[in-house]
Amino acid sequence: MLEVSHLTRTFGQLKAVDDVSFDVPTGQMIGFVGGNGAGKTTTMRMIMGLLAPDGGTVTWNGRPITREDRAHFGYMPEERGLYPKQAIVDQLIYIARLKGMTAAAARAEATSLMERFGLGDRLKDKLEKLSLGNQQRVQIAAAVMANPIALILDEPFSGLDPKAVDQMAGLLAERAARGVPVLFSSHQLDLIDRLCDGLVILSEGRMVADGTKDELESRGRLRHRLVVDGDAGWVRDFPDVRVDDVDGSTALVELQGPGAEQALLTEALRRGSVHEFAIVRPTLSEIYREVTA
Known part of the structure; x- marks a missing residue:
């Protein structure tokens, strides 16, 4: 040691x-x-x-x-x-x-x-x-x-x-x-x-x-990637969601309130099929930029 x-x-x-x-x-x-x-x-x-x-x-x-x-x-x-x-x-x-x-x-x-x-x-x-x-x-x-x-x-x-x-x-x-x-x-x-x-x-x-x-x-920002049928632009107006990026049917978001994860998934399913809803952990490059900013 x-x-x-x-x-x-x-x-x-x-x-x-x-x-x-x-x-x-x-x-x-x-x-x-x-x-x-x-x-x-x-x-x-x-x-x-x-x-x-x-x-x-x-x-x-x-x-x-x-x-x-x-x-x-x-x-x-x-x-x-x-x-x-x-x-x-x-x-x-x-x-x-x-x-x-x-x-x-x-x-x-x-x-x-x-x-x-x-x-x-x-x-x-x-x-x-x-x-x-x-x-x-x-x-x-x-x-x-x-x-x-x-x-x-x-x-x-x-x-x-x-x-x-x-x-x-x-x-x-x-x-x-x-x-x-x-x-x-x-x-x-x-x-x-x-x-x-x-x-x-x-x-x-x-x-x-x-x-x-x-x-x-675990110290960095925890985000979720949501992939749905059709346009995912509706997530921009969803409560307790900070949108990092929307590209067609894919949205990258940060969930900011209690229960926001379940609420977002429920709304996505109400609108149609959900192809992916997954945690996106920060890369080392993102961690580095965040802590040295």
């Missing part, structure tokens, strides 16, 4: 991170969401000890995190950290040996990861010879070398094609299944929706929402 409590960091007059608290439980993937400048990267750097917080704490398994703990984290920084003119395999082995692996074990793991990503024949190439997407594959491989006890990844899916996204998603899911807590930032809300057990949303340095997708959906 990785716990962030009341982290704060100021740069001059700018409060980049303002009293941010959240958990990354064992074996879960947590998505870290926010616009540019929201404070995600600064928070990750404080977790990794690269920046000292002005206030707040980071704990690991219920105690203050140590340098030794962080040495066994897998970290993928925003600015990336591999050397363009060095051979891929040499860099991966070096990183793994820093974390305590033998050279032989590190070579075997590097080879396995690169073969998994379709780069088994490029191990001796310099990093700069790879496409940007393949360089990103190597960066992620570097983060997961040597069986890290936690993963902190800043935009790991940036620049990847759909096939590579699926490969990386599978890799992270495997690590989480082994009990590794995973925190990663991304602007791809559909990806976070698909992969994550929970998410944390930042806006202008402050945490504006966190929880599981179900928990966040």
Whole structure:
């Protein structure tokens, strides 16, 4: 369990991170969401000890995190950290040996990861010879070398094609299944929706929402979709109904009064057949726009 409590960091007059608290439980993937400048990267750097917080704490398994703990984290920084003119395999082995692996074990793991990503024949190439997407594959491989006890990844899916996204998603899911807590930032809300057990949303340095997708959906606007025979425009004049959209026979509405759901359905049935009357839960994109507005 990785716990962030009341982290704060100021740069001059700018409060980049303002009293941010959240958990990354064992074996879960947590998505870290926010616009540019929201404070995600600064928070990750404080977790990794690269920046000292002005206030707040980071704990690991219920105690203050140590340098030794962080040495066994897998970290993928925003600015990336591999050397363009060095051979891929040499860099991966070096990183793994820093974390305590033998050279032989590190070579075997590097080879396995690169073969998994379709780069088994490029191990001796310099990093700069790879496409940007393949360089990103190597960066992620570097983060997961040597069986890290936690993963902190800043935009790991940036620049990847759909096939590579699926490969990386599978890799992270495997690590989480082994009990590794995973925190990663991304602007791809559909990806976070698909992969994550929970998410944390930042806006202008402050945490504006966190929880599981179900928990966040329950805080958003609950709407209903009604599909009837003929024109559904009559719902605009129905009491206790806020209409978001009417398109022919389909209406998207928010029910605002007690008993409004039953009353609306009864009226629709009185007018003819009802083909659909269903709850429409907010998407992550809608939740994000709502809490960051």
